[in-house]
Amino acid sequence: MKFSYNWIREMIPGLTEAAGPLERLITMKTAECEGIEETGALLAEACAARVESVEPIPGSHNVKAIVDAGALGMKTVVCGAPNCRPGLLTAYVPLDKKVVHGIESDGMLASGAELGINRDHDGIVELGTLEGCAPDAAIEIDNKSITHRPDLWGHHGMAREVAAILGLELTDPANLELLPQGPAAIKIQIEDLDLCPRYSALVFENVTVQPSPLWLQYRLTAIGLNPINNIVDMTNFVMAELAQPMHAFDADLLHGDTIFIRPAKPGEPFRALNGEDYTLDPSNLAIADSAGAIALAGVIGGGDSAIGAKTTRVVLESANFQASSVRKTSSAIKLRTDASMRFEKAQDPVNTVRGLARAVELLREISPGIRLVGGLADQMREMAAPPAIELSLEWLERKLGRATEPAQVRRILESLAFGVTEVQPGVFSVTVPSWRATKDVASKDDLVEEVGRMLGYDSITPRAPLVPAAVPPGNPARRFQHDVRNLFVDNGFTEVYNYSFLSEESVRAFGFDPAEHIRVTNPIASNQELMRASLLPGIWKNVTGNAKHRESFRLFEIGLEIHRREQGLPEEIPHLVAALYSRHEGGIFELKRVAECLLPGARTVPAEARGYEHPARAAAVHWKGAVAGRLFELHPRFVETGRAAVLDLDLRLVESLSGDRTKYRPIRRYPSSAFDLSVIAPLREHAGQLEAAIASFAGPLMEAIQFVRQYAGPPLVEGTKSVSFRLTVGSPERTLSSDEITAIRTTIILRMRDLGYELRV
C-alpha cells in the first residue's frame, strides 16, 4: 500500500519531518516501509499558462506556441501535442530550453502523465487549476506488516500513527454533520447481520459525471490508483483516506426501491464491472435489487448498474461486511480488489457513515449542483462497545523487561485514541477505539505491543534470564543421522539434498505406482506433483548429472520417504541412499564395506532384482534379524556411461537396532586353534551360504569363521569352484586337544558331504 506524504501532512498541520525521516520512524514504530517514490517532480516549477497563439511549423507535426506563463512572462515553445490550441489553459514547465526546427523553444508544455497527475500521454494537460498539485513522495508500506491493522489501509489511520509518534495534533477529514436528516430515499434489507453488520447508503441527484479535478486525479495517481471519473474517483479517494470501501450505483438502472443484502441464490448469474460473468452460490454474499445481484458484497460492483456518462442519479453504498465471508468469496472467484483486501482485514462498522459524510463534502466540490435525496439509509447490527482491558504496570514490565512510568503509558495509549482510566495504582482500565477493536486489539498483550513499540524497543536492555541449569532431552535419531553422515563423508561420500517432489515420469521409470504417492494439488510445475516415496529417483538424477563431469564419484543423501497412510498424516521414514559411480569398474564391494562399517555383521542376501536393479547384482541387506535395505547396481539401462552401486537403508530401522550394548568379556586365557576347509561347489553357489552351513555344523567351540579365498580352474572340474574358509576354535576353560579339533573338523566334513559338497582336504 502506498501512502502520499502530502495527504498525510494535510491531516497533521504540525508535521515538519520530511518523507525520508518519516519513513524511518514508521518502520521503527508501526509498519515496514519498502521505499519512497518521488512523484510529480515537475510540479515544483510548473505553473498554469494560457496558449495565446499557435503557428504551424512547415515540415513538422509540431507547432510553435506563444504562451502566457503568468509571472514568468510570455514564452515561445515548440509543442507536439494535438490539443495545443489558442485559449487553452495548460501547464508550463520552465525546463528543457533548446532549439527545435530552428526555433528557440523556452520550456515545455506538459501532459498529465509527465506531471505525474494522471496517466494521460495523449496531449498536454487541460487545466482548471494546478492548485493542490505539488511534488509528493509515495511511501510504500509492506502489505504483510499491516495485515492485522484494518485502520492502516487508509491515510487517516497512518496519519494517526504519525501524529502519535511525533506527539502532534491530528485532524479528522470526516464531518458527520454533513449527513442529511430525515427519511431515506432507499430501503435497505439485510438478511444476515453477521455477514453484513452494517449497510449505509445515500441517494444523490443532478449528478454530473466528468473527469475529476486535477488535484484529485493527482492524489490517486500518486498512490498507484487510476483516475476514471469524478464519481468513481471519489469512492476510491474515500477508501484510500478512511479505509472505507464504497460503491456507487446508477440509481436509474436499479430495480425497485430496496437494496437486499442476501446470500446469492444457487447458480445466480452476475456480471461484474470488470466485464466478467460469474455464477454465484449461497456462500457468496450478494447485494441485490428486486431483479437480481447488483454487486458482490465487498468484492466488486455490477456492470449493469455502473456509473456512466449518462448517469444523473447515484446510490452511494458504504457498508461493512464480515471479513472471512469476503475473503472466501474473493478467493473462490480468484478476484482480489482494493475493496476485498480491506474488508478481509475486518473493517470498522462505525466507519460507514464517516465515509458517506466525507463523500458528501467531496461531491459538492467535484460535481457542482449535486443534490442529496432524502436522509441517510442505515441498517446495522447492535454495536456493543468492546469490553475494557485491564493492564497493569507489573504485567507490562514482566513482558517488556523494563519499567515504565504510568504517565508515559497513559500518554502513549491516549495518543492512539485508547481510553485510559487508572482504576488502582499501577492498574489501568483501557478502552479500545472501534477501528482497533474488530480483530486487532483484544488483550493486555496487544496493549503491551502498543506501549512497547511507541516507547521504542531500543529502550530495552538485553538481559540473561534466570533459568535452571538442566540437561536438555536428547534427540537420538538426529544424533544417529549425524553419525551416519560422518561415516559416509569420512569414506569419501559427498552429501546432496534433493527436492521432496517427483514427476510421475520418474516415478514410473522406477516401476513405482504413481497412485500410491501423495499428490500435490497445486504443484509448482506438472513435473513436481508427487511426494517422494523413495530417494532413488533423486539420487539417480544426481548420478547421471555428475557423470557428465566426473569419471567416478561418491554421493549420498539422508532424507524422508513419505508414504501414504489410510488416514491421518503420512508416514515419514528417514532413509539413506548412497551411490558409488565409476565410468570403468563397479564399486559395489567398496560400498558393501562402508555399509558394514555402519552395520557390523550385516549380511547381503541375494534377492530378486527390482526393475531398476542390475538383475545379477542385487541383494537385500540383513542386519540383526531385520531387512535394513538393499545393495545393488543400478540397471545399465539407467546408467549408460558406467556403473553405479547403490545402497538404500531404512535409517529408522537401523537406528532402532543400533545403540551401544557392549558388554565386556574377559580375554581368553587358553590359546585358540585354526584350520582351513575348502568346499567344492558349483560356480554360482553363494559363499555366504556355504559359510553359514559350515558355521552351523561347527558346534559351540567355534569362535570365528572367515572366508579366505575362492578358486576355479584346473584341476577342478569345470563349472565348480573351491571356496576356502578359516575356522578358529577354542574354549574359555582349557586348551583344546588335537583330537577335539579333529572331531570338529570331521563332523563338518561329514555333514557337508550329507549336503552334497565335497571338501578338498
Place this chain on the structure above:
Amino acid sequence: MLDESIQELASRSFARIAAAASPEALEAVRVDAVGRKGALAEISKGMGKLSPEERKRIGQVLNAAKQQLEAALDARKQEFDEAALRARLDAEWVDLTLPAPGPRRGHLHPITRIQRELEDLFVSLGFTVLDGPEVETEYYNFDALNIPPDHPARDMQDTFWLDGGNLLRTHTSPVQVRGMERLGPPLRMIAPGRVFRNESVDASHEHTFYQLEGMMIDRDVSVAHLLYFMKTLLTAIFQRDVTVRLRPGYFPFVEPGFELDIQCLICGGPGCPVCKHSGWVELLPCGLVNPNVLRISGIDPEEWGGFAFGLGLTRLVMMRYGIDDIRHLQGGDLRFLEQF
C-alpha cells in the same frame, strides 16, 4: 710345537676373515677355524699326549685364540649385516609425493554444516532439538498458531496442499506446538528443518528451504530476554559482536511481534548496496509467544510466557558462504558441493 700351530692357524684365519667377501665365505671360515670339526678342534685332539701342566697351558692358549677368532668373526658378520640393512633400506626408497590411493574425504552439505553448528550452540544453552513432520495438518501449521481459516495471514505463506487435505509445512513453527504439547513448560527448544512455499524458483527464491525455529517457555520471559538470546546467538553465528534492533512485525503466533535487524556486517552502518543503504539487514522474525498459542497448547499464559523466533537457515548459509544462487543448494552438483 702346538703353540706354533695355533699361532699359525690364528693368523691365517684372521687374514681369511678380513678377506671374506660374503657372509657365506665368512661362515666357511668359521666352520674351518672354530667349528666343531674345525682346525682348533683338530689341534685340541693332540692335547691328550701332553703333561697336565702343559695341557692346562695349551688349553688356555687355545681358548684365547678361539675367543679372538670368534670376536673377529662376529665383528665381520656385523659389518655384513649392517651393509645388508643399508642396501635394503636404500632399495626401499619410495616417492612420498605420490598421492595416497583410495577415496578422499567427502563433503557435508553446507546446510548440514551450519545446522549442526547451530544445534550444538543451542544445546550448549540448554535447548533441546526437536523434529516435526514435513507433511502437516492445517491445524498445526495454521490454526494452532493463531491463524484461523480465512485469516488473511494465510496469504503470507503460499501453501502447497496435498490430496487428502494435509499440506506441506510452510514454516517450522508447527514444531513449537508439538513441542509444547509433548514436553510442556518450562521448555527450551529448537526445530531445524525443511519447509515449503509455493513460490516460483529463481536465484533468490526457492519452494524448498530450511528454517530453524526456536522457542523458550518459562515463568517470566520478556523482550529483554529475547534480545539477550538473539544477541548471543548472532554473535556466535557471525563470530563477531553484532548490533541488533527490534521493530514491529506482524506474525499471528507472537504478540508483540518483531522483525529483528542486524547492523550491516558489510558497511557497519553507514549504508551500502547489501543493506540497501539503510545500514540494517532484516534477519529474522521473532516475538513473545501469543497467549492464544499458549492456551491452544494447554499452557496458562498468566503463569507462563515465552519467546519464539524463526531463523532462515538457507539464507544464513548463503550469507555465510557468499552463495549467490539458492538453486545450487538442491542442485546435487558436486562441483558446488565439494567446496564445503
